[in-house]
Amino acid sequence: MSERTPKLHSSRFGAWLDHHGYSIVASLGRLLRKPWATLLTVGVMAVALALPLGLWVVLGNMARLGGEVRQSRDIAIFLKQDIDVAKAQAIAETLRGRSDVAKVELVTPPQALEQLRARPDLAAAIDALGAEQAQAALPSVLRVGPRGDELLLADSLKTLPEAERVQHDAVWRQRLDAWLRFGGRAVLVLAALLGLGALLVVGNTVRLDIQSRREEIGVLQLLGASDGFVRRPFLYLGAWYGLAAGALALGVLTAAWAALRQPLADLAAEYGSSFALRGLDPVSAICVLVGAGLLGWLGAGFVTGHYLRQTRPVER
Amino acid sequence: MTVLRFDKVSKQYPGGHVALADVDFAVEAGEMLFVTGHSGAGKSTLLKLIQLAERPSRGAVVFGERNLLKVRGGRIAHHRRNVGVVYQNHQLLMDRSVAENVALPLVLRGMKRGEIGKRVRSILDRLGLAARERALPSQLSAGEQQRIGIARAVIAEPAMLIADEPTGNLDPTLSAEIMALFASLPERGTSVLVASHDLGLVKRMRKRVLVLDHGKLVDDISPEDLADE
Numbered sequence: 001m002s003e004r005t006p007k008l009h010s011s012r013f014g015a016w017l018d019h020h021g022y023s024i025v026a027s028l029g030r031l032l033r034k035p036w037a038t039l040l041t042v043g044v045m046a047v048a049l050a051l052p053l054g055l056w057v058v059l060g061n062m063a064r065l066g067g068e069v070r071q072s073r074d075i076a077i078f079l080k081q082d083i084d085v086a087k088a089q090a091i092a093e094t095l096r097g098r099s100d101v102a103k104v105e106l107v108t109p110p111q112a113l114e115q116l117r118a119r120p121d122l123a124a125a126i127d128a129l130g131a132e133q134a135q136a137a138l139p140s141v142l143r144v145g146p147r148g149d150e151l152l153l154a155d156s157l158k159t160l161p162e163a164e165r166v167q168h169d170a171v172w173r174q175r176l177d178a179w180l181r182f183g184g185r186a187v188l189v190l191a192a193l194l195g196l197g198a199l200l201v202v203g204n205t206v207r208l209d210i211q212s213r214r215e216e217i218g219v220l221q222l223l224g225a226s227d228g229f230v231r232r233p234f235l236y237l238g239a240w241y242g243l244a245a246g247a248l249a250l251g252v253l254t255a256a257w258a259a260l261r262q263p264l265a266d267l268a269a270e271y272g273s274s275f276a277l278r279g280l281d282p283v284s285a286i287c288v289l290v291g292a293g294l295l296g297w298l299g300a301g302f303v304t305g306h307y308l309r310q311t312r313p314v315e316r
Numbered sequence: 317m318t319v320l321r322f323d324k325v326s327k328q329y330p331g332g333h334v335a336l337a338d339v340d341f342a343v344e345a346g347e348m349l350f351v352t353g354h355s356g357a358g359k360s361t362l363l364k365l366i367q368l369a370e371r372p373s374r375g376a377v378v379f380g381e382r383n384l385l386k387v388r389g390g391r392i393a394h395h396r397r398n399v400g401v402v403y404q405n406h407q408l409l410m411d412r413s414v415a416e417n418v419a420l421p422l423v424l425r426g427m428k429r430g431e432i433g434k435r436v437r438s439i440l441d442r443l444g445l446a447a448r449e450r451a452l453p454s455q456l457s458a459g460e461q462q463r464i465g466i467a468r469a470v471i472a473e474p475a476m477l478i479a480d481e482p483t484g485n486l487d488p489t490l491s492a493e494i495m496a497l498f499a500s501l502p503e504r505g506t507s508v509l510v511a512s513h514d515l516g517l518v519k520r521m522r523k524r525v526l527v528l529d530h531g532k533l534v535d536d537i538s539p540e541d542l543a544d545e
Contacts, residue, residue, distance in 0.1 A: 015426035219407045222367055223468070224397030224424050226390055312392070313371045 027236035041205045045245030048198040049292055050252045052191035059183045061277055075154050076167040077142040083162050088140035091162055095144060100153050103145035109138040195295060202238045202299030210307050231304045235297050242296020246289040254279060317345045319476055319507045325375035327361050335361035337531045348499060348508040350518045353528035359511035363478050367399055368392050397425060400469030402479035406461045408453040414464055415449045421472040439467045459490040466497055477501060479510045495521055
């Protein structure tokens with residue numbers, strides 16, 4: 001016997017598109033019909049997404065700050081108090097001739113005094129001390145820009161007999177780098193754990209939705225609905241949850257960025273820095289939305305797949 | 317032409333309950349027949365095997381030329397589209413309109429929206445329900461709901477229609493009306509298999525009757541024999 005099909009012409013692709021459209025709208029309708037339940041689910045997911053995202057943003061800013069610090073690789077040589085300006089210039093000239101030195105800048109005691117006076121917190125103290133006495137207490141300083149390995153250069157400069165002290169913050173920068181590397185890894189681990197949490201939240205919500213619609217699904221299956229037909233509305237439901245959670249997480253991060261940006265800029269200005277807090281750029285924000293939507297889709301897919309496998313007739 | 321064949325079919329559920337034992341019968345195209353028996357005789361299991369909601373433990377259920385044992389995965393849905401089902405409790409989707417409920421089998425077959433609309437209007441018209449097209453099932457009487465269930469089962473012109481106690485909740489007049497509707501389907505080429513424990517109704521219809529008792533097919537009564545009785 002040949003299978004009887006409707007005699008009317010049918011367009012499978014058109015019907016497939018129709019059902020996708022129906023599933024998108026119907027699943028959104030289901031979310032909007034239960035605003036509180038939806039808000040709770042989306043809220044939990046948003047927190048799970050916002051935490052690693054927030055840490056990621058913080059780390060990005062720290063890395064940028066570290067980068068700015070790294071750019072100032074100069075080594076400061078504080079010359080002995082008895083070295084006069086002429087002698088200091090001679091030492092600078094000698095250093096400029098070295099292959100591992102890119103540049104040498106001499107800061108004489110009067111120049112150092114001027115720089116200190118420019119800082120409002122020190123100007124009053126210098127005035128109280130007396131300019132001449134303050135200048136007398138200041139040594140000549142050579143700022144040496146390294147060419148190549150700065151650690152080797154710093155070690156070498158420490159052997160200069162005219163040097164009282166050589167200041168180089170390599171250890172601090174190495175520690176910062178190590179912390180940033182650790183932070184990056186911690187964010188990945190946290191993102192994986194909380195992402196799994198978000199997946200489970202969507203999965204459980206969709207599972208409850210499937211349970212409440214078991215009869216309807218059963219009827220559809222007995223009428224000949226394919227697994228894809230049954231699964232589709234739930235996949236879109238999961239994707240909507242994910243998208244909404246991603247949008248809420250971005251909203252929370254943007255609000256936090258807006259609240260912290262100005263105070264941090266003011267703080268940085270106090271230290272003579274123009275550092276500004278950066279939020280997520282548009283491309284990253286879109287990636288977050290797409291990723292969150294996929295996460296929801298995936299969670300719903302696991303649960304519906306499991307349910308559909310359970311409802312298949314048992315093979316003998 | 318044979319539409320359905322049960323070859324020594326047995327079904328034993330986990331736990332040991334034997335629902336069907338060595339059941340043999342065949343249904344021809346355009347034939348209407350009843351399956352009757354007490355509660356627990358195996359009627360529902362028999363219908364489930366046809367729908368592929370269950371699989372036999374032994375024997376073969378052959379639908380058309382296909383052994384249903386070999387139908388797996390996505391082909392199960394495909395097979396079910398060829399079997400219309402009417403339930404005692406109608407099993408309508410309560411949040412969808414009459415027209416949407418009736419249209420479901422055509423939607424599942426991927427038919428175009430405009431063509432679905434034409435077919436739905438045509439069948440609702442035939443069943444006297446055209447005016448209720450946009451109503452929700454909850455706004456209909458039990459008889460109207462059952463007619464909607466039948467419209468949904470036959471709209472895609474399946475090779476076979478199976479009905480599980482379709483008149484269980486209806487009064488005698490409505491039951492007769494529904495049965496008359498079933499009896500008209502074979503004229504359009506659809507075979508009809510009705511499971512019912514209402515012997516009076518079954519006898520009045522004067523169709524072939526399969527009698528099940530504790531999972532065994534104990535009698536296969538032809539319409540002529542039934543008339544003699």
